Amino acid sequence: MTTDTTTKDTAPGAPAPGTTILDARGVTMRFGGLTAVNGVDLTVNSGEIVGLIGPNGAGKTTFFNCLTGLYIPTEGEVRYKGQVLPAKSFKVTAAGIARTFQNIRLFGNMTVLENVLVGRHTRTKEGFWSAVLRGPGFHRAEKASRERATELLEFVGLAHKADHLARNLPYGEQRKLEIARALASEPGLLLLDEPTAGMNPQETRATEELVFAIRDKGIAVLVIEHDMRFIFNLCDRVAVLVQGEKLVEGDSATVQGDERVVAAYLGEPLENDPGAAEAAEVEAAEAAQASETPETPETSETSEADTTTDTAAGKENDR
Incomplete structure (x- = not known):
């Protein structure tokens, strides 16, 4: 007698790999005059690990709250396995979506x-x-x-x-316990909000292995994280939120190579940005003015002294 071990650890009733289980369409969340999330579309398929990244204040956790019934979206809808999710968190959990929180919420x-x-x-x-x-x-x-x-x-x-x-x-271990509690509801989709925040490299690696093991049980995962190495090693797809809007979505190479993502994280101006052109003109004008200014013995001595001071400071920093 042979035993099929390929699906032994798969979650009961798990859909076939590649089936869309989460479909968020046009999700918008406004608080008075502030739009925290604006028209975000996102899908998660069974057997996938999808990452959601973005600078602080981009609307990632607000989007999670819209998916899990903590917030009722101002516009748009969220479907799980083809059914529109109810606007109650306990009903969302019963439907098959579980989550952890950015700030650990255990019963101490x-x-x-x-x-x-x-x-x-x-x-x-x-x-x-x-x-x-x-x-x-x-x-x-x-x-x-x-x-x-x-x-x-x-x-x-x-x-x-x-x-x-x-x-x-x-x-x-508190982070692990929160994940275990979420898994106790037998979800088909697990949402993790910054699961490695505050962890050392060894703990981060252990969390990465745990998420892979969860996926191997047939549970899809959607994860928010600021650790770029963790997210790009882990995820099949990554979506980037900036100021409440989805900027780009794709595999790790696509997202890492997108200049808009680099600009959003590092604050660097994009090519053909009018602000960048203006800054270049100012720098050129200052350089031209400096080259036209005649050098006097006094300014030469000052410059030489400044150079000596800067060099010494640099050596001190090198230590």
Whole structure:
């Protein structure tokens, strides 16, 4: 008897690779007169890891909030597996989208295992009276939830700390716990908001491997991150938001080679930018004026002294 191992770890009911599971169309979010997100289109396919990058204040987390029901978009719609998502975060979770947050949001006074069990609530069918009466069905459901939570803790490497308080975990392990709690809702799409923020290189590498392992289980991933090396190593596609609008989308090479992305991050003027031309003219005029000014012994001595001072300062910095 042979066993098919290719899909053994795939999430139940996972769509075929390449199927569009998230389709955001024209998503716009306004706060009074401020437009934080403006007409953003984005798709995520099953089996994909998609990155969302941009400078601070570009609207990335606001866009995440629109996808997960924390905000109701002013315009546009968000579809998951072809269905328009309800404008309630718990209903979005029940539909199959889970997320983590930029600022860790754990229940610090609960154990590691209990935190993961919280994430199971959308997948349990026991109601109020079952919890009150605590019949056989309730105990079966509780046992199944604990077994699944323990599996997830083993998956992220925290099974040995199941009974520890969440607040006592190191920072990197708190990030892992938040991911485990999100996975407890059995999502088809996982949204990660800056999962490596504040991590050292070893922790970042471990997170990268964890995200790959999540993808291998059939869960698509959409991730916001400022660590460019991490994002370009990890993602199949990357979309860039600047001032609430999608600037460019493509593979890592396409995005890294786009001069608009470089300008957005580094503040460098684009070619044919009127501001750049004006700055060049000013520099040329200043250079011409300097060349026409006759050199006097006094200015020569001053220049020589300044050069000596600058050189000494440079040597000091080199140390």
